[in-house]
Amino acid sequence: LKPNDGSRxxxxxxxxxxxxxxxxxxxxxxxxxxxxxxxxxxxxxxxxRIENEAVWLGENSELHVYGHNSNRYDIFSxxxxxxLLNMNIIGTNDMTRIIAAQQTIVHPMGTGTVWWCDNTSxxxxxxxxxxxxxxxxxxxxxxxxxxxxxxxxxxAYCVNDCEVLRLAFLQFWDTINELVGSSTxxxxxxxxxxxxxxxxWCMTA
Numbered sequence: 270l271k272p273n274d275g276s277r278x279x280x281x282x283x284x285x286x287x288x289x290x291x292x293x294x295x296x297x298x299x300x301x302x303x304x305x306x307x308x309x310x311x312x313x314x315x316x317x318r319i320e321n322e323a324v325w326l327g328e329n330s331e332l333h334v335y336g337h338n339s340n341r342y343d344i345f346s347x348x349x350x351x352x353l354l355n356m357n358i359i360g361t362n363d364m365t366r367i368i369a370a371q372q373t374i375v376h377p378m379g380t381g382t383v384w385w386c387d388n389t390s391x392x393x394x395x396x397x398x399x400x401x402x403x404x405x406x407x408x409x410x411x412x413x414x415x416x417x418x419x420x421x422x423x424x425a426y427c428v429n430d431c432e433v434l435r436l437a438f439l440q441f442w443d444t445i446n447e448l449v450g451s452s453t454x455x456x457x458x459x460x461x462x463x464x465x466x467x468x469x470w471c472m473t474a
Contacts, residue, residue, distance in 0.1 A: 270469075273455055280333070281438070282315070
């Protein structure tokens with residue numbers, strides 16, 4: 270486990286699409302660690318907002334962005350497959366699953382790093398609705414009929430997804446630190462549940 274040196278910032282995102290095609294983007298929500306969120310009606314605008322924060326943080330920091338099953342679906346609303354494969358990828362041995370993809374942004378204002386992460390690496394075989402229920406929230410698995418106006422209830426559903434992601438991540442982070450005897454977030458979580466288990470064993474055996 271890497272010590273928490275303050276160099277990482279975390280965001281959470283979710284998108285809604287027209288059918289099961291990530292390129293048919295309707296809207297998306299990005300939420301920060303404190304629960305503040307923004308809604309975007311363009312995938313390009315959402316990507317730009319995330320990349321700009323990474324540049325603002327600077328070259329010595331990293332922005333870790335989590336979605337649920339996002340490296341199999343959501344991320345393709347913002348990147349093509351060739352763009353994604355040109356990133357520095359951490360994946361399974363057979364590369365059938367992308368655990369995290371490192372994007373380096375070179376901007377006139379500076380350089381930034383985004384790690385596109387997938388919550389299913391920390392909570393495998395767990396539906397987002399199950400995480401919401403485990404957290405004691407009021408997770409709604411469905412919403413009303415589609416509407417081109419994207420009413421507030423649809424956006425609230427997307428915000429709720431991000432809130433579940435945020436709370437589940439924070440609880441995971443706290444649990445890992447408690448297991449190794451830290452009462453604060455002294456260490457960052459590793460990429461996957463199995464790698465966190467391995468590091469816990471190494472630190473406590």
